[in-house]
Each structure stands twice: as structure tokens, then as C-alpha cells.
Amino acid sequence: MTGTTAIDLARTLESGQFFRWRRRDDGFLIVTHGRAFVADDDLRVRGATRAFADRFFGPDLTEIHQTLERDPLLRPFLVEGLRILRQDPWECLVSFVTSCASNIPRIARNLDSLCASLGEPLPFDARAMPHPRALRDEKLLRRLGFGFRARHLVPLAREVERGALDGLDRLSTDEARVRLVSLPGVGVKVADCVLLFAYARFEAFPIDVHVRRAMTGLCFGGRPAGDRRIREEAARRWGAHAGVAQQHLYVRARSG
DNA sequence: GACCAGGCATCGA
DNA sequence: TCGATGCATGGT
Numbered sequence: 188m189t190g191t192t193a194i195d196l197a198r199t200l201e202s203g204q205f206f207r208w209r210r211r212d213d214g215f216l217i218v219t220h221g222r223a224f225v226a227d228d229d230l231r232v233r234g235a236t237r238a239f240a241d242r243f244f245g246p247d248l249t250e251i252h253q254t255l256e257r258d259p260l261l262r263p264f265l266v267e268g269l270r271i272l273r274q275d276p277w278e279c280l281v282s283f284v285t286s287c288a289s290n291i292p293r294i295a296r297n298l299d300s301l302c303a304s305l306g307e308p309l310p311f312d313a314r315a316m317p318h319p320r321a322l323r324d325e326k327l328l329r330r331l332g333f334g335f336r337a338r339h340l341v342p343l344a345r346e347v348e349r350g351a352l353d354g355l356d357r358l359s360t361d362e363a364r365v366r367l368v369s370l371p372g373v374g375v376k377v378a379d380c381v382l383l384f385a386y387a388r389f390e391a392f393p394i395d396v397h398v399r400r401a402m403t404g405l406c407f408g409g410r411p412a413g414d415r416r417i418r419e420e421a422a423r424r425w426g427a428h429a430g431v432a433q434q435h436l437y438v439r440a441r442s443g
Numbered sequence: 444g445a446c447c448a449g450g451c452a453t454c455g456a
Numbered sequence: 457t458c459g460a461t462g463c464a465t466g467g468t
Contacts, residue, residue: 334464
């Protein structure tokens, strides 16, 4: 038993939760947790242990999927094989601060530039996400194309260096969110992405423009609803699995 | 040349 | 607590 049943790797990587991957002839190059490895559609892995890859791929969601299917409103939005990856918290934090008012190709490009410029070399010609102490120069980040996002990244890195993420995994989701939101450049949406994609808090429900549109159409008859009501509705419908539902909604809302 | 993008911080009502 | 605005830049 590998723990990697029922995963569509391509669909999962393309779902906008993780940006440090690239297609190759022989599979996908994945850079995470300071390492680089290659995985193919059959989940054969090179450059990492089975256990490392499986942990990154996240837990099997078959049971959660079956639970979500019972919601007739959500059922048409569900896609097969979509996982919630388990990312490195710092790497995930940088990624979603960078995602602010951006788009997936640009986010990936920004992060690649950052890693090429400041990251340690890895196998497969990859570069790691730089350590927080390496993010010292806002002007460099602006030259790399981060725009106004550069403003927060240096102070954010300093806070992380001082231990802002230490022990976060032992806090409740609400407590962890409070701490994340206190960091520079981190609002509720970015915090929820980090909680969902790095800490496997499946109750976290990031609301971006696509999910907001999908939810107002789905649950509020197309009438505008505040994020507070959307969050309450998601919690009421899907509870501890709201974040998983969110990722399906996001994928479908973007692909049409 | 608007308009929008996996938002956040700030300010005024 | 809510709505408007500025923030950089690239794509449509």
C-alpha cells in the first residue's frame, strides 16, 4: 500500500494550489520542501523516497469525496483524482503572498525567478525556494517582477526567521489563522491557503474571485454575498471538508 | 486603452 | 464592519 491511490497528478498540479512544478518528457519535475524529484502519471518517483513523495501528495480523499458527493449542489463540480498537496509552510506562504492579484503563470514565473536568483541548486537543474534569511532585498524582488508584492516579502521573511511559523501546527486552525494574519502581506485568503495547502486543515476555505463567483451562483441565486456569509455557508454545508470542496469549485470555476 | 488577475493595507462612513 | 482606493505588472 503506497497511500497514493486515486490521484490524478496532472490535474492536481494544474489546480493552482502549487506552483513549483514543470512538465518534462518523463513526467513532472516537482520542487518542494527544499528538494527536487520527478514523478510520472503512474506515480513512479525518481529523486525522492516513496515516503517523501507520498507525504507531499497528501492523504487519500476518497472518503471525503464520497461525503461531498451527497451534496447535490456540489456534485456536478467534483472532479476525479484531485488531491490537496502538503506543501512546506514557508514555501507556501511565499507562493500565496506572491499570488496577490496575479495569475498562475505569472506566479510560477515570479517564484522561478526568485529561486533561480537566491535558491540553492538541486538535482534536475532545479533551484530550491530560498531560506527566509536570503530574502533581504526588496529592490531585487521588484527587479524580478514581484511588483507591489515585494513590499511585504522582506519583512515577512524576517518574521519567519524569528520563528513566526514555529509551533503553528500545534495550534487550532482559528488560532493559527490569527497568527498568520498578523504577518506582513497576509490576509485571511492567503492565511487560509497556507492552512489548507501546507497544514492540511481541510476546514479552511480560501475565498478568491472564482470561488466567490461559484458560491454566489451556487448558494445565493447569483446575488452578491459577503465573504462572511459565504464562509458560513461553506462551513454549514461541508464542515471539516470545506477546503476540499473549495478546491473542486476553484478548478471548475476556472475551467468553465 | 480599459479591464482584470487565487489580495492586502488603509481610510472614511 | 463594510465599501472604496492605491499598489506593479502582464495578459486579454
